[in-house]
Amino acid sequence: MSEVLSFHFDVDGNDFTCAGQASVQVKKNLRRLGLSPETIRRVSIAMYEGEINMVIHAGGGHAEVRVAQDAIEIILEDKGPGIADIEKAMQAGYSTAPDTIRSLGFGAGMGLPNMKRYTDSLDIQSTVGVGTRIVMRVNLDN
Amino acid sequence: MTVSELVARADLKAAALPDGEREITGVYIGDLLSWVMGRAASGDAWITIMxxxxxxxxxxxxxxxCVILAEGVQPDEGVAALAEQKGINLLLSGASAYDTALRLRDLL
Structure with a gap:
């Protein structure tokens, strides 16, 4: 995949109220590139879920969005606690988020399922105690 | 119907109305943000208590x-200003989510 453009973001893990800034910025950038509204919606929703997960569980991390001719790739990396059971984490409704997070409207156990639903591929590499790396891909129909 | 028209006709209060000409094409009700993000459609009036x-x-x-806070819920401190700045229409309804939706049902 020939790379055209990439955006890099640091996701602040200390300020939950600011979570989503990177995703909103990506949405703006993609809109400027003239991508279809449906593609932009899929990318920004998947990225937002990943961003929120990094804030809730991992104390922040890094996000990179690569725009190529045939696809958009979203890479999320953190040095959080890792995901012990990825299969379980992928189940809709399963969440380990604390009550304080739930009271804000998160922690419904829809994050990873949404990321899968809105992308064409989702790859999760996670080691407990080391961190998590997620690569998502949204294909562009040219 | 535009958001400004809705405010005038549905007895709602605007906490922020930076894009009153935006057309409303549907309604979505929900408080779980991941759920809303996955299901609400572009152009929906989103009714919530969050x-x-x-x-x-x-x-x-x-x-x-637009976002409609139902049940008389007030936005947290700074949220109305944030909505204004981000171009998000934020409306307030004293009625329940159900009654607010019914009003929208009649008007849309």
Whole structure:
């Protein structure tokens, strides 16, 4: 995949109220590139879920969005606690988020399922105690 | 119907109305933000009781026409200003989510 453009973001893990800034910025950038509204919606929703997960569980991390001719790739990396059971984490409704997070409207156990639903591929590499790396891909129909 | 027209006709209060000409094309009700983001359609009026700053991010990403805080819920401190700045229409309804939706049903 020939790379055209990439955006890099640091996701602040200390300020939950600011979570989503990177995703909103990506949405703006993609809109400027003239991508279809449906593609932009899929990318920004998947990225937002990943961003929120990094804030809730991992104390922040890094996000990179690569725009190529045939696809958009979203890479999320953190040095959080890792995901012990990825299969379980992928189940809709399963969440380990604390009550304080739930009271804000998160922690419904829809994050990873949404990321899968809105992308064409989702790859999760996670080691407990080391961190998590997620690569998502949204294909562009040219 | 535009958001400004809705405010005038549905007895709603505007906490922020930066894009009153935005057309409302549907309605979505929900408080779980991931759920809303996945299900609400672009152009929906989103009825919720969530009043924190994250609502602004979800409204932007889901591209809803407006957010309506139901049940007399007031936005958290700074959220109305944030909505204004982000171009998000934020409306307040004293009625329940159900009654607010019924009003929209009659008007849309």
């Amino acid at each position: 009043s924190n700053r994250n609502v602004a991010a979800v409204a932007t990403l889901a591209d809803t026409a």
